[in-house]
Amino acid sequence: MITAHREVWTGRVLLIGLMAITVMPFVSLFVTALHPSGTYPPGLDWPSHPHWGNFTGAYRAAHMGELLKSSTLIVVGVVPLSLILGTMAGFALGHLRMAGRRLVFLTFVLGLTLPFEGIITPLYSQVRDFGLLNTRWAIIVPLIGLFMPFSVFWMRAHFVTMPKELSEGARIDGANVWQLFWRIHVPLARPAISSLAILLFLWTWNQFLLAIVLVDDPAKRTMAGALGAFQGQWGTDIPLLCAGSLLILAPTLLIFLIFQRRFVTALLQGSLKG
Amino acid sequence: MAQPTLGPARPDVAETRPGGVAKARGRTPRSGRPGLRTSPWAGWLFVLPAFAIYAVVVLWSIALTFQYSLYRWDGIGPSTWVGLRNYGKVFTDPDLYGSVLNAFQLIVFFSVIPVGLGLVIASTIRRIAASRLALVARTVLFLPQVIPLVAAGLAWSWLLASTGLVNQLLARVGLGGATRAWLGDVSTALPAVGVIGAWVLLGLCTLLFLAGMGKIDPTLYEAARIDGAGPFREFVSITMPSLRQEIGVCLTVTVIAALASFDIVYISTQGGPGDSTMVPGLEIYYLAFSQREVGVASALAVVLMALVILCVLPLQWLTREESS
Numbered sequence: 001m002i003t004a005h006r007e008v009w010t011g012r013v014l015l016i017g018l019m020a021i022t023v024m025p026f027v028s029l030f031v032t033a034l035h036p037s038g039t040y041p042p043g044l045d046w047p048s049h050p051h052w053g054n055f056t057g058a059y060r061a062a063h064m065g066e067l068l069k070s071s072t073l074i075v076v077g078v079v080p081l082s083l084i085l086g087t088m089a090g091f092a093l094g095h096l097r098m099a100g101r102r103l104v105f106l107t108f109v110l111g112l113t114l115p116f117e118g119i120i121t122p123l124y125s126q127v128r129d130f131g132l133l134n135t136r137w138a139i140i141v142p143l144i145g146l147f148m149p150f151s152v153f154w155m156r157a158h159f160v161t162m163p164k165e166l167s168e169g170a171r172i173d174g175a176n177v178w179q180l181f182w183r184i185h186v187p188l189a190r191p192a193i194s195s196l197a198i199l200l201f202l203w204t205w206n207q208f209l210l211a212i213v214l215v216d217d218p219a220k221r222t223m224a225g226a227l228g229a230f231q232g233q234w235g236t237d238i239p240l241l242c243a244g245s246l247l248i249l250a251p252t253l254l255i256f257l258i259f260q261r262r263f264v265t266a267l268l269q270g271s272l273k274g
Numbered sequence: 275m276a277q278p279t280l281g282p283a284r285p286d287v288a289e290t291r292p293g294g295v296a297k298a299r300g301r302t303p304r305s306g307r308p309g310l311r312t313s314p315w316a317g318w319l320f321v322l323p324a325f326a327i328y329a330v331v332v333l334w335s336i337a338l339t340f341q342y343s344l345y346r347w348d349g350i351g352p353s354t355w356v357g358l359r360n361y362g363k364v365f366t367d368p369d370l371y372g373s374v375l376n377a378f379q380l381i382v383f384f385s386v387i388p389v390g391l392g393l394v395i396a397s398t399i400r401r402i403a404a405s406r407l408a409l410v411a412r413t414v415l416f417l418p419q420v421i422p423l424v425a426a427g428l429a430w431s432w433l434l435a436s437t438g439l440v441n442q443l444l445a446r447v448g449l450g451g452a453t454r455a456w457l458g459d460v461s462t463a464l465p466a467v468g469v470i471g472a473w474v475l476l477g478l479c480t481l482l483f484l485a486g487m488g489k490i491d492p493t494l495y496e497a498a499r500i501d502g503a504g505p506f507r508e509f510v511s512i513t514m515p516s517l518r519q520e521i522g523v524c525l526t527v528t529v530i531a532a533l534a535s536f537d538i539v540y541i542s543t544q545g546g547p548g549d550s551t552m553v554p555g556l557e558i559y560y561l562a563f564s565q566r567e568v569g570v571a572s573a574l575a576v577v578l579m580a581l582v583i584l585c586v587l588p589l590q591w592l593t594r595e596e597s598s
Binding site for chain 2: 007093
């Protein structure tokens with residue numbers, strides 16, 4: 001078992017190395033953020049007098065309060081509606097017998113690989129024609145549509161595994177399709193729905209392209225979109241930029257660390273299904 | 275993209291995969307005929323809201339992109355019909371097809387490296403997959419998936435800057451001559467952008483492979499050991515074939531990430547220096563919103579959408595189960 005022992009140790013060393021590489025950018029951001037504002041510190045150098053004030057400075061400069069509110073409003077606009085519509089459609093396509101469901105499902109699948117850049121130009125003119133440019137609706141409405149293929153795909157994959165006998169029993173007891181859906185299937189689908197909610201939250205919060213194209217005012221964008229504007233404005237002040245970047249990625253990081261187990265499962269399943 | 279092949283392996287599930295659906299009629303009801311008998315329009319009522327918003331936002335926009343691509347248009351004023359001339363421009367203008375070639379080079383960094391390295395790392399740490407260290411690693415390796423890509427781009431721009439950590443380390447090990455502003459040098463900018471993408475995707479691939487390896491029957495490895503197989507032989511004969519599906523998924527996800535890259539490039543190089551890191555997504559953005567050439571931008575968009583589908587489709591046979 002000498003070989004096994006050696007393999008365990010190479011495994012450990014490799015894993016620690018990989019973790020170090022993963023964490024390194026964050027550490028570098030953090031250390032740099034503590035240097036006096038306006039200086040060009042070397043990559044990884046603990047300052048003699050850490051300037052914790054940079055974080056409050058960046059908080060004010062980035063208008064973090066407004067940004068948090070804006071991103072939250074956008075998430076509230078996108079996620080619940082996407083969940084409801086996606087779950088309903090996934091239920092019908094995975095569990096009900098309906099004419100043409102295969103064609104409908106294939107049409108949704110078509111949208112799974114779509115790069116957002118492919119339709120950003122017509123989205124811009126449509127949003128403009130509806131007079132929604134520079135409002136949060138300009139991000140919310142397109143995102144619901146763009147996330148729909150994945151939501152439907154994800155929920156259908158869940159409903160396909162539900163035994164038909166379950167629904168037949170309820171039907172015999174006199175439930176109509178709507179009651180069957182809300183009272184029996186939605187409660188049972190809760191794990192699938194909550195994983196989907198996590199993924200949609202992340203993708204909305206981190207959405208960049210739609211934010212910079214459709215909304216000029218950084219205060220009405222998502223967090224990620226605001227980071228782009230923040231870089232443009234403070235790009236020369238490296239410590240402040242680093243402090244601001246850390247603040248902007250802190251909320252998702254925090255939520256991830258709190259719900260990490262659900263997140264990891266959701267992300268692993270998400271990429272396998274998607 | 276992929277089929278939902280990872281559901282629990284119930285015998286009646288296979289029947290409901292697309293392809294099995296239409297032909298199931300006429301079997302005895304208990305043998306797993308998919309779908310519940312309801313009035314025929316009930317299902318449509320459930321699908322309709324989702325389909326409506328998908329059709330308006332996505333399908334309609336795809337159609338409009340096709341339409342725009344046949345016109346010369348500045349986005350505001352009148353447009354003129356130019357037929358396929360915009361596509362001609364995409365395939366002959368070196369700036370435009372150059373961006374597509376750059377995207378293909380990025381596949382090496384976004385897909386080949388994370389998948390290759392991820393396989394090697396996962397099979398090395400397979401034995402300690404249940405240890406506490408590995409549990410911590412699961413969380414840490416996911417960090418790049420959770421933060422916005424722009425934040426990854428920003429952090430790495432700083433690491434790769436002329437006074438950044440990468441150069442600091444190089445100088446420390448006596449390679450001071452190799453230091454440079456990695457993202458500002460025409461010859462290194464594209465690989466440097468690629469490294470950022472590899473950093474984002476490596477953890478995801480490694481963890482997906484580890485999860486897949488957890489499902490391999492351990493007696494297979496024991497039998498191989500008894501037969502005198504070394505780690506390499508084990509990897510080729512047991513690990514690789516069992517991970518077909520995971521490899522297919524990783525390749526699909528990462529190839530799309532490479533071809534449709536935007537956030538990282540936008541924040542770290544803006545396509546420069548020169549056009550050395552220009553990618554189709556960014557080129558579309560510039561063409562449509564700063565040069566006001568909506569027609570050419572849309573032609574490039576159509577080419578990009580087609581390329582993604584063409585590259586991803588052949589990968590799907592990997593994700594299908596071998597039998598059945």
